[in-house]
Amino acid sequence: MKTILVLGAGTGGIVTARELSKRSGNEEDITLVKILVFEKEETSVYSPSLPWVMVGKSKQEEITERTDKLDASGLEVIKGEIENIDPQNISVTVKGKQYQGDHMVVSLGVAQADIYNLAQFGHNFFTLNGAQDFHSELKKFDGGEIAILVSSLPFKSPAAPYEAAMLIEDFVRKNKLSKNTTISLYTPEADPMEFAGAEASQELKELLEKKGIKYYPNHELKTISGNTLEFNNGESYSYDLLAYTPKHQLPAVIEKSNLSGTSGWVDVDNKTLETSFKNVYAIGDITHVITQNGAVLPKIGVFARQQGAVVAHNIAKKMANQEPDQTFMPEGKYFIEAGEGKASETGGKFSEQNVKMKTPAQWGHFSKWWDEKFWFFKNF
Numbered sequence: 001m002k003t004i005l006v007l008g009a010g011t012g013g014i015v016t017a018r019e020l021s022k023r024s025g026n027e028e029d030i031t032l033v034k035i036l037v038f039e040k041e042e043t044s045v046y047s048p049s050l051p052w053v054m055v056g057k058s059k060q061e062e063i064t065e066r067t068d069k070l071d072a073s074g075l076e077v078i079k080g081e082i083e084n085i086d087p088q089n090i091s092v093t094v095k096g097k098q099y100q101g102d103h104m105v106v107s108l109g110v111a112q113a114d115i116y117n118l119a120q121f122g123h124n125f126f127t128l129n130g131a132q133d134f135h136s137e138l139k140k141f142d143g144g145e146i147a148i149l150v151s152s153l154p155f156k157s158p159a160a161p162y163e164a165a166m167l168i169e170d171f172v173r174k175n176k177l178s179k180n181t182t183i184s185l186y187t188p189e190a191d192p193m194e195f196a197g198a199e200a201s202q203e204l205k206e207l208l209e210k211k212g213i214k215y216y217p218n219h220e221l222k223t224i225s226g227n228t229l230e231f232n233n234g235e236s237y238s239y240d241l242l243a244y245t246p247k248h249q250l251p252a253v254i255e256k257s258n259l260s261g262t263s264g265w266v267d268v269d270n271k272t273l274e275t276s277f278k279n280v281y282a283i284g285d286i287t288h289v290i291t292q293n294g295a296v297l298p299k300i301g302v303f304a305r306q307q308g309a310v311v312a313h314n315i316a317k318k319m320a321n322q323e324p325d326q327t328f329m330p331e332g333k334y335f336i337e338a339g340e341g342k343a344s345e346t347g348g349k350f351s352e353q354n355v356k357m358k359t360p361a362q363w364g365h366f367s368k369w370w371d372e373k374f375w376f377f378k379n380f
């Protein structure tokens with residue numbers, strides 16, 4: 001029996017494992033292909049809903065599930081931290097035990113690091129705890145300076161800080177704190193969502209301006225103290241409440257494997273997602289995908305899902321001794337929350353930097369809410 005190792009039960013790993021299971025004919029009591037999913041966390045968090053948690057619009061129980069609930073329909077979850085990956089021999093080690101496979105799909109996402117000691121002063125809203133703690137502080141807030149800080153590049157979900165800013169503005173206005181509150185967004189980026197092209201970037205900037213959110217591009221953090229952010233361009237600003245994105249880096253286990261490439265991430269073929277090792281694929285945030293016209297693909301769940309489906313399809317073909325015939329196309333859409341119960345559909349051809357951002361609408365907000373519900377219904 002063939003064995004497939006799926007590394008990580010996050011967005012990409014879950015889609016890959018479910019698709020593999022479906023395509024290989026596995027059922028509840030019939031296992032034709034062994035699909036082993038490796039995951040270190042007990043709980044799976046649906047990250048696109050974290051900005052809602054920051055403003056009290058989502059609760060922990062709505063956006064989390066136990067990872068062992070994935071253990072059904074022909075796949076098996078191996079719990080524990082992957083200690084070693086050997087792509088040459090298609091094997092991984094967990095709790096000292098080695099698992100060997102015929103194919104391997106790496107979807108371990110990014111590791112987060114706090115290089116500026118930001119946790120001492122603010123809230124990392126790229127974690128559930130950080131988003132919850134921010135909300136606890138926001139509830140007590142009675143006016144002042146709120147800062148949203150992008151602490152380093154690249155970061156996943158390039159729209160998330162902008163969503164957070166607009167949702168916070170909505171909260172502040174509804175709680176009648178607008179008069180004595182300033183919301184500012186500081187980032188090293190030259191423009192928001194640069195990958196999308198100038199038009200979408202401009203749309204987003206105009207939206208921020210309309211809402212009175214101050215935007216500070218080209219601001220790279222130098223240091224932070226109890227109430228001041230100091231930037232490399234010499235400017236400094238005070239804050240009372242801080243939400244930040246952490247530094248994103250390769251998980252240590254990838255760093256010490258032979259999988260890390262010259263890009264600093266895992267280099268893959270941009271169509272098949274295969275690494276330089278035969279039958280070893282990498283998908284999602286851990287990869288560095290350069291589109292045909294040279295643009296670097298943003299780290300978003302939409303692409304982790306699409307890549308997982310392509311890779312699962314092609315592995316199933318290989319197992320049936322057929323030619324793999326699907327390729328990944330960097331096209332897709334996602335929703336940017338804009339407050340007032342509305343969200344903007346944003347999408348298009350990412351390879352051509354032809355990404356459009358629509359006017360925020362209620363149906364966009366509903367679609368984002370539905371995506372979350374359907375994700376849990378389908379996968380857990």
Ligand SMILES: Cc1cc2nc3c(=O)[nH]c(=O)nc-3n(C[C@H](O)[C@H](O)[C@H](O)COP(=O)(O)OP(=O)(O)OC[C@H]3O[C@@H](n4cnc5c(N)ncnc54)[C@H](O)[C@@H]3O)c2cc1C
Nearest residue numbers: 008010011012040047048082108109157284285300301302
């Ligand atoms: C605040 C926020 C908002 C977002 N909003 C959106 C959005 O609206 N739309 C969108 O498309 N994307 C969004 N994203 C991005 C999206 O969540 C990621 O792009 C997506 O989850 C990437 O999938 P992945 O499989 O590559 O990594 P992940 O989903 O991060 O999965 C990696 C998994 O690997 C596990 N793992 C790591 N190391 C090990 C190890 N050594 N051993 C065992 N297990 C390990 C981790 O625990 C994790 O479960 C958002 C992200 C954040 C933080």
